[in-house]
Amino acid sequence: MKRWILMAACLACLLGCGKNAPETQTANNVEPTPAMEASGAVSARPVKDVRPTPADVLSGTNWPAAEVASGKAWISCEHDVGAGDGTPVQSLDFFSVVDVMTPCREPGTIRVRYRGKIAADFTALVERMSAMADRMEIKRRILDIDSSGGRVEDAIRAGDAIGNAGWTLWVREDAVCHSACVLILASGDDRLISGKVGIHRMVRIGSKASNRAELSSELRDVHESMKEYLERNGASVAVADLMMTVPNRQLRILTVDELKEFGLDGANAAQDDLERIRLARRCGEDFPARMDAFAIAFDSECKAEGRALEEVKECGLALQPRFGFPDGKCVAEGPMSDYQ
Numbered sequence: 001m002k003r004w005i006l007m008a009a010c011l012a013c014l015l016g017c018g019k020n021a022p023e024t025q026t027a028n029n030v031e032p033t034p035a036m037e038a039s040g041a042v043s044a045r046p047v048k049d050v051r052p053t054p055a056d057v058l059s060g061t062n063w064p065a066a067e068v069a070s071g072k073a074w075i076s077c078e079h080d081v082g083a084g085d086g087t088p089v090q091s092l093d094f095f096s097v098v099d100v101m102t103p104c105r106e107p108g109t110i111r112v113r114y115r116g117k118i119a120a121d122f123t124a125l126v127e128r129m130s131a132m133a134d135r136m137e138i139k140r141r142i143l144d145i146d147s148s149g150g151r152v153e154d155a156i157r158a159g160d161a162i163g164n165a166g167w168t169l170w171v172r173e174d175a176v177c178h179s180a181c182v183l184i185l186a187s188g189d190d191r192l193i194s195g196k197v198g199i200h201r202m203v204r205i206g207s208k209a210s211n212r213a214e215l216s217s218e219l220r221d222v223h224e225s226m227k228e229y230l231e232r233n234g235a236s237v238a239v240a241d242l243m244m245t246v247p248n249r250q251l252r253i254l255t256v257d258e259l260k261e262f263g264l265d266g267a268n269a270a271q272d273d274l275e276r277i278r279l280a281r282r283c284g285e286d287f288p289a290r291m292d293a294f295a296i297a298f299d300s301e302c303k304a305e306g307r308a309l310e311e312v313k314e315c316g317l318a319l320q321p322r323f324g325f326p327d328g329k330c331v332a333e334g335p336m337s338d339y340q
Contacts, residue, residue: 053124058131066092066124070150071116073125077104078111079142081172081309085113092124097132109140118150118180123158130165139332143188144170146195149179152202152222156229159187163233163271171195178251179243183226185264186235189271194309197264198253199239200246219244234270235263283330294323294335 057063067090076086087100089112104110112129114122126143133141143162162169162184169188171177175195177185182199185191202219226240239262246252259265276288302315316336320326325334 053127058127061094063092063094063097063128066121066128068092068116068121068125070119070121071114071147073116074113075100075104075129076111076113077107077109079109079140081144085144086111089125092121092128097128101129101132101136101138104138105136108138109142110138111142111144113144113146115146115175118147118155118158118184120151120154122147122150123154123161126158126165126167127161130161130167133165139166141165141167142170143167143184144172144175145177145181145184146172146175147178147181147184148176149181152180152183152226155180155183156225159183159229159233163187163189163268168192171197182239182243182264183229186230186233186239187268189268191265191268193259193265196253197259198251199243200251201244201248203248232270234268234272236261238262239264279330279333283327283333287327287330287333290323290325290327291335294319294325297322298335 053064073089074085074087075089076083078086089096089100101110110129110133112125114125116122130141132138167188168190169185169192171185171191171193173194176198177193177195178198179200179202182197185193185197202222223240223244226243227237230237230239242252254262254264256265263269279288279291298316298319301319302312313336320334320336325336327334331337
């Protein structure tokens, strides 16, 4: 089950997220021009004006023209990063997506590697990959992201698409997830973080503010929308408040403890509630309790700073039998089911 795909590994692999004290880095200079959209957290229009692609459109074949232009994307049918990033993706028309995802149908795994800005084309990417994965019944879905941020409104829209489609999110040790990307991180069913996660204040594109009160008024609606979004995705609304205190020219790196406190690492709390109910109903009342016991043991026995992801995986696989996994009735729901 997606809820448990990398739950224990998420606890073990927060190797590069931060230190015991908050870390601040200098970000690229920000100018009041469109160049500021290259990274960071920017807002350009009311969130209420940003709407998801209608389900009846995605269920058909006549998809609006779109392509990946704000970054680079690849599709792999393997969770193992050693196999490479996979096939490059640019066109997001229906038949191009069919072609690139068809090889993933039999293994039942898709890993989308994305490096770039959070923008409307990124939203289209995750919406369309999710819709096609549903059609092809590809259950294991991983978004392997490396992004310095982008538009808040597009991040909220993309995050809602991710949250409704059962994705695990990765931030590798050589990747980052900054500013608006943190909203994407909040949406995953599970989060595996080895890279840096950072936040700072959003900037309003085309702002007409001449004083702090006017600027605050301009940002109020999008700030409230961010808080509502975080809340429905099981993350702390304190993230939105903290973002407003860090100058846009700087970057506050969140520590391991802060990521846990804000609900941005490991299993998503909101999804956890839903899946515990489903697990107990389908696999037996003791199944969730055994999953919890496994996660605690994995944290204490497999967690080690600097340990490679493959070592963590092998440790988890060896630990399973102690807790009755793989479970004969619900093999696919087990804590390391992706690695069986």
